[in-house]
Amino acid sequence: MASPPRRPMSSIDKAEALFKAATTKPAEAPKARPVPGPAEQVSLKLDRAVLDFFQEDGPGWQERINAALRKAAGLD
Template identity: 65%
Template structure:
């Protein structure tokens, strides 16, 4: 094994999650619960949904559900 191969193996060992940790769920899933995410969208799309005032996040979610064929 070359020094490079040894270094790559050591790096992979320290940066790879153990299989047990990767398969552990974050917690119980609550049906219908929403999850906070960070999302980058175009400014004009954001302004379109915010133009009608409060509730824009619900309107955006409804549009995404429709586009995904979930409604």
Template identity: 60%
Template sequence: MSRSPGSRRPSDPLKAAEAAFKKATTKPIEGPTKAPSIPGMKETVTLRIDHEILEYFQQDGPGWQDRINAALRKAIGK
């Protein structure tokens, strides 16, 4: 029995069930592997931090990103 084009149910429940099963059991394609990082190499990231934190590190002028990096290193004990 076919339904109108606006119907939410597929016209063939078996095909819909097979498609859902295939989607649920198929392993997703993995993207390319990430290249190993180079020691000492810095990476560009986007980071959302509170405005007050940013102002604190920027108040002494240029080098604020290095100061944030140093604070994060201290926080992880390195």
């Protein structure tokens, strides 16, 4: 299928296109989210009620605490 014929650009159209290209701010790329590295073992004191809350659902409570902390820190 043939493309439609191009309309010739006037010198004013060309100048406006160049001006627009030179003055238009390029779109910002989305900020890359930090990739979590390997977990680091730390000692942390938590209230008993907080620990009970995360342990209620069984195994994986440490990952749930980590996810909650990442969300609170704005990392997710």
